[in-house]
Amino acid sequence: MKTLPRMDVAIIGGGWSGLLMAKELGARTGLSVVVLERGGPRKTADYFDGMDELDYQIRLRLMQDASKETVTFRHTSKDRALPVRQFSSFLPGTGVGGAGEHWNGCTPRVLPDCFEIVTRTVERYGAAKLPANHSMQDWGITYAELEPFYTRAERLLGISGKTGDPFEGPHSAEYPTPPQKIGHFPTLFRDAARSLGYHPSPAPSANLSQAYRNPDGIVRPACQYCGFCERFGCMVGAKAQPTNTLMPVIARQKNVTVRTGANVRRVLYKDGKTTGVSYVDVQGEEIVQPADLVMLASWTLNNTRLLLLSKIGEAYDAAKGTGHVGRNLTHQATSRGVVMFFDHPLNRFMGSGACGVAIRDLDGDSFDHGRLDFIRGAYIAAWSRGYPPIGGFGAVPPSVKATWGSEWKKAAIDAFDCTSNLGISGEHLAYRTNYMDLDPTYRDANGDPLLRMTMDWNDNERNMIAYLTSKMAEVGRAMGAREVAAAALPRRYDVNTYKSTHLQGGTIMGANPGNSVVNTWLQHWQMSNLFVLGASTFPQNPSGNPTLTILAQTLRTADAIVDRYLKRPGLLV
Amino acid sequence: MFTLHRTPMVVHAQSARKIRVPLRFFDEREALIISAATARIFPSDANGPGATEGGVVIYIDRQLAGPYGRDRYRYTQPPFEDGLPEQGYQGKATPREVYREGLVLLGQDFEGMTPAAQDAKLKGIETTYFFRMLRQHTIEGMFSDPMHGGNADMIGWQMIGYPGPYMSWGEHIDQHYGKPFRPKPRSLREVVGHPVKPSEDAE
DSSP states (O other): OEEOOOEEEEEEOOSHHHHHHHHHHHHHOOOOEEEEESSOOOOGGGGTTOOOHIIIIISOTTBOOTTTOOEEEESSTTSOOEEOOSOOSSOOBOSTTTHHHHOOOBOOOOOGGGGGHHHHHHHHHOGGGSOTTBOOOOOSSOHHHHHHHHHHHHHHHTOBOOOOOTTSOOOSSOOSBOOOOOOHHHHHHHHHHHHTTOOOEEOOBSBOSSOEEOTTOOEEOOOOOBSOOTTSOOSSSOBOOHHHHTHHHHTTOTTEEEEESOEEEEEEEETTEEEEEEEEOTTOOEEEEEEEEEEEOSOHHHHHHHHHHHTOSOBOBTTTTBOOBTBOOBOOEEEOOEEEEOSSOOOTTOEEEEEEEEEOTTSTTSSOOTTSSSOOOEEEEEEEEOOOTTTTSOOOOTTOOOSSSHHHHHHHHHHHTTEEEOEEEEOBOOBTTOEEEEEEEEEOTTSOEEEEEEOOOOHHHHHHHHHHHHHHHHHHHHTTOSEEEEOOOOOSOOSSSOOOSOOBOSSOBOSSTTSOSBOTTSBBSSOTTEEEOSGGGOSSBOSSOSHHHHHHHHHHHHHHIIIIITTSOSOOO | OBOTTOOBOOOGGGSSOOOOOOOSSSOHHHHHHHHHHHHHHSOOBTTBOOHHHHTHHHHHHHHHHSTTTTTTTSOOOSOOOOOOGGGOOOOSOOHHHHHHHHHHHHOTTGGGSOHHHHHHHHHHTTTSHHHHHHHHHHHHHHHSOGGGSOSGGGHHHHHHTOOOOOSOOTTTTTSSTTSOOOOOOOOHHHHHTSOOOOGGGOO
């Protein structure tokens, strides 16, 4: 074991949140900062040869190597958890940039009432409307408090969009770049949705509609709509990624180091303060990196796992309902909604990860739930994403029963470019029975216990998806589809079908130490020189994609550290 | 041969020339059996060429010979236990082993059987893990970039009107609404101007 010279700040994880914090501290302080990233370095040029569906979307070249570390999964605490032997339901990234490299660039803001979900629901419907067994709580901050940081995050990434969605909270500024162009399919949705009284808006996108210079002076070119976003890195840098938006700034900062191949296993502490971290490098050597300030900024699940492995804070005990580390695990209640079969081609090989049209009429509490058997809703969108030939092949109208052979082949070829679906990305409430702890049986390549996920869908998600699916079928018919098929409704949580990589919770934030792991400044309640960044701090899962909110929260925390914590270390109030 | 919108196109792979490709995993007998099975899943018929013309068996052979075939990236720590379907594949068998078992299911005489008898045989194993894998690999072999060994001369892409990896559709994304836009397919190698190393050739 080797002990390195002390640094002021050690940041675990080189994805969006960790690198953004490093960039902010690098620019605004003289602190020495090291980012410890367990994967390898990445840069835009790495993606030039990367337009291959098989290696990237199916063999998952940019993702965490499941052979070394995965998670285990079971539905309830009575069941036996088994390892997720290959990632499918969600896809953790690795390497510099993390999942921020392979994301789609969808950047909706969270609806204001999400931040006060319990208060608002009780106010409008009474406490009896909350599902039995829920463990939701207000975030402890409001949309208004976060709004300036949303705007800053949008400027950092150059988000393309147009404000004006009537259900969203106020925006203090227009999006920095106009909306992306869209393919045929989203226009059909836009027109049909409008004719039925919905309020479609261009989906905000981190894929630039035009060249843009951000406040750090970083210039990125316009998106070319090549269709290789999801699970790919952008070969021209039009999709905002940590490697093209943050790393060029960090590379100029003398006080920030990004150390790759550093797999952090423990956060170290003494007398109630963290003293640094220990990690294994690529040679397998154990290394201690002392630091005065530690930031956990690895992906959601790993933030929780590191706190559990390090025995920091009280682990959640589902039977007793005590402790907080690991509780409120949420994924996202997603569905392929309705699948539509048209009589005309959609040319759907063109597009970008976030070019589309969305409605929020059925999101949050935008609609009256008084007579419905669920609360909350979903962000619903039609995308032109560049549908790939392997993943996009094989869908046939419900009238065709064959799944292989000539009949299926004909139907699948006919349907290939005439089919698309509406994406439903719904809130996932938090429940006492959905949580994480350490697995008693299975271990990672270093011998540490895997994280164990205990999670299932509940009636609120099932009913919400069923209701929204029926509403979307109406829109699908108004879009002129020949056949409209409802996607399978969620029954039990499964690890086989991709949902999103938006797992959240485990190190949740809150207004007081009695209900959370970190305060609203993302500072650990019991260990004031430890901060936890990222979606692991979301108390429950808002609809839509979390990255913009993660960035806004990280900026808010960076301000608090620079403006207040460094002047007077201790618990921020 | 017709594309999606019934526009005739020349498909070079349909020419009479035969290409001999060295096998990496299967022996010749096994390759013929797997090839015959993929040809029933994705047949050559009035709707265009199938798995045989696409070279799907070459694709599968290379995948099985490479890191995927030996589960290089799958979590393979014991204990292996049966779980619920929602917990995902828990088998110990690697894709290579799944195919070895699948070849036994298909039988030594599969290749020589009539198409109807082959279909009946496949129908009988439709719910097996092997069959689901074979079906998925057939689609992959038809529609992946030709550098992986299948989709010969991009016949799969031509059939469905997919143009392959172009660098830019910036001038087209908001055009051609409701009308087929069918640029000539190009492979990744053609687009980037040099050979690209596929994952099956990695360690």
